[in-house]
Amino acid sequence: MLALFEIRSIPGWLADDEARSLYDIARQLPDNATIAEIGSFAGKSTVCLAQGLKDGKKGTVLAIDPHEGHDGWQTTKNVYKLFLKNAEKFKSSIVPIKKTSAEAAKKVKQPIMLAFIDGNHHTEYVVEDINLWSAKLAPGGILILHDCLDASVWNGIQTALLHKTEFSRFRVRNTLFIATKKKRIMPEWTWRYQRILYLLRRALWRMRQ
Numbered sequence: 137m138l139a140l141f142e143i144r145s146i147p148g149w150l151a152d153d154e155a156r157s158l159y160d161i162a163r164q165l166p167d168n169a170t171i172a173e174i175g176s177f178a179g180k181s182t183v184c185l186a187q188g189l190k191d192g193k194k195g196t197v198l199a200i201d202p203h204e205g206h207d208g209w210q211t212t213k214n215v216y217k218l219f220l221k222n223a224e225k226f227k228s229s230i231v232p233i234k235k236t237s238a239e240a241a242k243k244v245k246q247p248i249m250l251a252f253i254d255g256n257h258h259t260e261y262v263v264e265d266i267n268l269w270s271a272k273l274a275p276g277g278i279l280i281l282h283d284c285l286d287a288s289v290w291n292g293i294q295t296a297l298l299h300k301t302e303f304s305r306f307r308v309r310n311t312l313f314i315a316t317k318k319k320r321i322m323p324e325w326t327w328r329y330q331r332i333l334y335l336l337r338r339a340l341w342r343m344r345q
């Protein structure tokens with residue numbers, strides 16, 4: 137069970153309902169799923185994800201963050217120390233990766249069932265993160281971006297995610313933007329074919345009116 141009072145005591149920017157959503161989504165993942173979290177800071181979202189896996193079908197959270205401080209909020213040493221303290225309870229399921237998203241993506245080879253992106257919020261990084269981690273998502277995997285109402289994050293989502301035909305079920309919960317990678321990905325030409333068919337049917341229907 138997610139103990140919200142414990143989550144609230146960890147510094148971070150996650151609202152209660154977002155913490156609950158991350159927990160619920162992680163809890164419903166298939167057996168031994170791997171989650172990639174980009175931007176862990178002090179571990180608030182990491183703990184929600186790890187608790188979800190623990191109460192669900194187990195798995196691992198790759199907690200990717202260079203931990204070099206965030207907007208001067210903490211020194212490097214303190215943030216990482218704080219993260220390790222908060223992650224202690226889930227030592228066996230949280231794997232800290234003290235690297236940037238791009239560095240970590242080169243090392244991670246296994247398919248990812250959930251990618252939670254909450255790293256650098258500048259548009260170019262959001263675009264890079266979406267491209268890097270959506271490519272590693274298994275069919276049926278879930279991509280979540282935090283702070284989607286920030287203009288820079290939203291621009292990134294518009295640029296890199298909304299047009300990707302391999303994703304569906306776009307939804308928003310508070311500031312979480314959630315998309316699901318389709319289980320069966322149809323080649324691009326089938327989409328064009330379906331669109332032409334749809335336009336033809338619509339034209340015929342109009343002619344009959």
Ligand SMILES: C[S@@+](CC[C@H](N)C(=O)[O-])C[C@H]1O[C@@H](n2cnc3c(N)ncnc32)[C@H](O)[C@@H]1O
Nearest residue numbers: 148149175176177180181201236237254255256
């Ligand atoms: C908004 S905080 C993450 C908050 C965290 N998810 C939580 O729930 O409290 C953003 C984090 O992203 C990290 N970060 C910044 N650039 C990054 C990058 N290129 N790759 C991975 N993490 C990055 C920062 O060090 C910072 O800790």
